[in-house]
Amino acid sequence: MIRLITVLACCALSACGLIPHKPPKPDPAVARVLPPPTPRTDGAIYQQGQQIELFADLKARRVGDVLTIRLTESTNASKSAVTKTTKTTTVNNTGPTVLGRTITTGGVPIFTTTLAGADSFDGEGSSTQGNTLAGSLTVTVMEVQSNGNLMVQGDKTLKLNQGDEFVHVSGVVRPADIATDNTVTSDKVADAHISYSGKGVIDSSNRMGWLARFFNSVFAPY
Numbered sequence: 532m533i534r535l536i537t538v539l540a541c542c543a544l545s546a547c548g549l550i551p552h553k554p555p556k557p558d559p560a561v562a563r564v565l566p567p568p569t570p571r572t573d574g575a576i577y578q579q580g581q582q583i584e585l586f587a588d589l590k591a592r593r594v595g596d597v598l599t600i601r602l603t604e605s606t607n608a609s610k611s612a613v614t615k616t617t618k619t620t621t622v623n624n625t626g627p628t629v630l631g632r633t634i635t636t637g638g639v640p641i642f643t644t645t646l647a648g649a650d651s652f653d654g655e656g657s658s659t660q661g662n663t664l665a666g667s668l669t670v671t672v673m674e675v676q677s678n679g680n681l682m683v684q685g686d687k688t689l690k691l692n693q694g695d696e697f698v699h700v701s702g703v704v705r706p707a708d709i710a711t712d713n714t715v716t717s718d719k720v721a722d723a724h725i726s727y728s729g730k731g732v733i734d735s736s737n738r739m740g741w742l743a744r745f746f747n748s749v750f751a752p753y
Contacts, residue, residue, distance in 0.1 A: 590709045591681060596672045598683055599714040600700055604664040604725065611657040622646035664727060667714075668700050680705055680721075696729040 591598040626633055626642025633640050670685030684701035702720035709715050717723060739747070 588711055588713075590706065590711075590713050591672050591683075591704075592675070592706060594672050594675060597669050597713075598672065598681070598704065598709065599667055599669045599712075600683070600685075600704075600717055600720065601714055602664050602666045602668065602700070602717045602725070604662065604717055606663075607661045609657070609659045612655070614652065614654045616650075616652045618650040620646070620648040664725070666698070668698055670700055676703070683720075694729055697727070699724070699726045 590596075622644065623646075624642075624644040626640050626644075628634075634642055668685055668687050670683040672681045673684050674682040676682065681704045682702075683704055685699075687696075687698040689696040689698075700717070700720075700723070702723035704715055704720055708719040717725065
């Protein structure tokens with residue numbers, strides 16, 4: 532009976548990593564609804580459907596234009612705290628004497644008091660975290676705000692032989708920050724939402740099984 536229970540427990544533990552999990556998905560993208568094209572009219576020099584700018588950079592500035600965001604995210608955070616406290620208390624009170632003799636009972640002084648106490652605390656903690664994300668992603672202008680800023684959003688899906696990778700970027704870009712090659716770095720994107728996730732064999736191998744996650748949660752009984 533004990534061997535049977537042991538075998539069943541081993542099978543349950545080995546099956547923890549085989550239970551499928553919900554694959555990560557990129558943030559839902561907003562439907563890219565572009566404005567209808569301007570109807571073309573005949574003209575000798577100017578036609579209302581053909582906009583040609585002779586002295587303007589080819590930068591994104593209208594709804595539907597594309598813009599390349601260079602991902603240069605790098606964060607490092609560290610925190611350290613040390614606390615030490617010490618307290619020592621000593622009381623030594625000698626009882627009164629009568630005719631040069633200490634009042635005693637059974638040879639033991641009854642008014643002499645000695646008290647000593649000590650208290651100390653020593654605590655220390657530290658935390659360090661770092662993240663780096665580099666690359667580029669071309670996004671689409673979804674809206675032009677009243678002040679000229681561009682609301683952009685874009686997704687990239689890479690289907691590899693051992694899994695899939697998802698990248699999502701959205702935020703607000705100021706036209707003045709766009710370089711002449713129609714690119715902008717991610718550190719100049721306001722209200723930036725950047726997510727990087729994936730699914731596949733490598734992602735599954737880096738995840739705990741459900742039983743291991745239970746023993747590492749707050750619901751563990753010990």
